[in-house]
Amino acid sequence: MSSWADAADEEPHAQVVAPDPGFKESDPPPPGFSASDEGAHNPSLIEAQAGSGSGSGSAAGAGVEDGVDKPDIALKSEGLQEEEGEEVQAEVRGDAESIYKAAETFEDLGLSKELLEGLYSGMKFQAPSKIQARTLPLILSPPYSNIVAQGHNGSGKTTCFTLSMLSRVDVGENCPQALCICPTRELAMQNYKVMLKMAQYTSITSKCTASEEYGGGGRGAGVEKAGASINEQVIIGTPGTLKNWITSGRKPPLDVTNLKILVFDEADQMLDANNFKDMSLRIIKAIEDKKNKAKGAPPLQILLFSATFSDVVKEFTSRVVGNDAHRIWLPASKLSLDVIKQYRVVCPREEDKVDVLKERIFPLAERLGQCIIFVRTRPAARHLHNELANEGHKCTSIHGDQSFQERDQVVKEFRDGTTKILIATNVMARGFDVSTVTLVVNYEPPTVNGDGQTPDPETYMHRIGRSGRFGRKGAAFNLVTEHTKQVDVLGAISGHFQREVKDVPFDDDDAFEEVLKEAGLA
DNA sequence: AAAAAAC
CATH class of the missing domain: 3.40.50.300 (P-loop containing nucleotide triphosphate hydrolases)
Structure with missing residues (x-):
């Protein structure tokens, strides 16, 4: 097993099937969009086709041919192959111009030196995958919009939200600033390991609710009646324990007033009525209530990531992230994994x-x-x-x-x-x-x-x-x-x-x- | 008629 294989979730072959319009600033606008379009101010639906393959009925924009971006080159150097004819739909609200500013390199994202070292030396990444190139500029720059992003297994979602959390942390502030919620202990721990690896050259502190320290005692071990106050900057965990830590179950409770960013991994499951919907909504409400009571609390940015979104959940996401969120969907024809x-x-x-x-x-x-x-x-x-x-x-x-x-x-x-x-x-x-x-x-x-x-x-x-x-x-x-x-x-x-x-x-x-x-x- | 996750 290679050095990152045990910890990295979906990263290295992310680029294999990740959708991306592949536009660069020099490219002409994708079909359905023009600079004078009202989309600059109003929600617009952009459909772009990259590559020469599928569904060529609609007009693919010239100059958006894929396979020339740095991410792809980096990927091919790892012996991976890019799927042809990828297609992506992005519903962008607010500043639609930002869709052009895909990051070609991690340097484009204004990351700290330590974080860059974590990506290059720690994770052995060379350049952003498509979903990263596409979403990170939106996530990491003001106004720190909410994002709903759908990407295939292996498209680099984990790196995306992990990097987002680490990048938004102010290392000088010793309090929880980023929170990631995952549907199972196993996934929480896996994501935690990815985060540790990426953050290894930084001084960012972190805690996972599913670590042995809390989760080792069998059922209910996540319920910690009392303990030291939690000052770690990045917190990753499962919904039950987190809800408990945030509300009355722990003394002192997890202080969420200074949270800047909240991530739901497997977001469709986390918001599905048959799964964790109630729990997730209660956590969000608890966080917002505490922020409202505190003076000067920073606004909360919410990121929803998953490979799948049923129509029902897709519809529901606006209740969570609002109507101004940026949305990146895979069209139904591209949902399957052809590998x-x-x-x-x-x-x-x-x-x-x-x-x-x-x-x-x-x-x-x-x-x-x-x-x-x-x-x-x-x-x-x-x-x-x-x-x-x-x-x-x-x-x-x-x-x-x-x-x-x-x-x-x-x-x-x-x-x-x-x-x-x-x-x-x-x-x-x-x-x-x-x-x-x-x-x-x-x-x-x-x-x-x-x-x-x-x-x-x-x-x-x-x-x-x-x-x-x-x-x-x-x-x-x-x-x-x-x-x-x-x-x-x-x-x-x-x-x-x-x-x-x-x-x-x-x-x-x-x-x-x-x-x-x-x-x-x- | 399940599983996961707080108890």
């Missing part, structure tokens, strides 16, 4: 799935790297783990019924490659970054509320995105039982993304070998 090949395995009976795992997939997984098998429930994870372990298959499982120590141990073993096969609930569906994961198995297609019938394309997208990282190839096997709703659910999901999901006969060894060869894996 990951997707397959469907139709099994006559539910029980056949275990055999498919044992006889077809595991032998390949052993050769190809690591494999994550997603199941719907905690008992299912436990059960499948037992069944496989009893037959001598070395695997582990992770789910919310385990203690934090168990979870940490399982993650550690998987990260260092001691274990190759991980059975997981949706706790691992998002953000988890292990570069050697080449196979993802959906033991059943994901459904909303686990109801078995409402397709959950967002979760599907995040799950399969656990493979194919760092510019590597990936494959996803979807196991469905014949004549069940699973077939329809998967059909709806593949229809949603408009990507081919090829059938592999459940009882044919050669077929599995064959498709993986075709996926560039075998």
Whole structure:
């Protein structure tokens, strides 16, 4: 594992699929926009096409051809390939001129010397990825607008908001100034490690609510009844503990009056009514209330980042970030990850799935790297783990019924490659970054509320995105039982993304070998 | 009829 592989989330191959209009100041305006456009003062919808590929029906602006930016050059030097024909939609409110000022280098962003060193020497980055080039100038300069940004897995979102937090911190002020909220402990810790690495040459202080110090004691360990006052400048954590620290659960509470920037990672999940919506809104309200009571508190900048936004959540974001926020969306046609090949395995009976795992997939997984098998429930994870372990298959499982120590141990073993096969609930569906994961198995297609019938394309997208990282190839096997709703659910999901999901006969060894060869894996 | 996250 390379030096940053264990900590860096979505950075290095960020540029692989990141959308970017690729314009520079010297470029002519993108289609649908002109300098005299009222968009300079009013919300405007800008659709730009970069590269020569897709949807060429609409007029692609001349001079926005991609592949000439420094970020791409830097990327190619890392042996990564740029996807052609990327397309991006940006709905920009306020100063639409700023859309032209994409940062070609990190120096363009006015970062401190220490932070630049962290990026170059610490993270081994050479230039901003597309989403970084596009959003960081907006985030880091007055009026410090709110941002909603959608970018593929691996487009560099983590660097984007981590850098934003670090850059906005005033090192002379010893109080919390930046806060990042993540849906799981594992993701909070992963992001925390990225932040530490990036900040290593600075004197910026930080704390993670999910560190062993707080999260090591099993359930409820995040609830700290009393402690020293928290003076760290960057705070990263999970919603429950943070809410507790901010409101009455901790003495003294986490002081949020001086917060300048609030980041929601996996923002669509954090704002989804079925997930953390209430918690997130309560945290925001608590912060704003405290700021309102304090005199001279700095305004709060809110950043929302995710690879996916359902229409409902997309609509809702304006309630959180207001109507003046800058928004960067991926069009539906570009949502899927083309580096990951997707397959469907139709099994006559539910029980056949275990055999498919044992006889077809595991032998390949052993050769190809690591494999994550997603199941719907905690008992299912436990059960499948037992069944496989009893037959001598070395695997582990992770789910919310385990203690934090168990979870940490399982993650550690998987990260260092001691274990190759991980059975997981949706706790691992998002953000988890292990570069050697080449196979993802959906033991059943994901459904909303686990109801078995409402397709959950967002979760599907995040799950399969656990493979194919760092510019590597990936494959996803979807196991469905014949004549069940699973077939329809998967059909709806593949229809949603408009990507081919090829059938592999459940009882044919050669077929599995064959498709993986075709996926560039075998 | 789930999972995650405060208790």
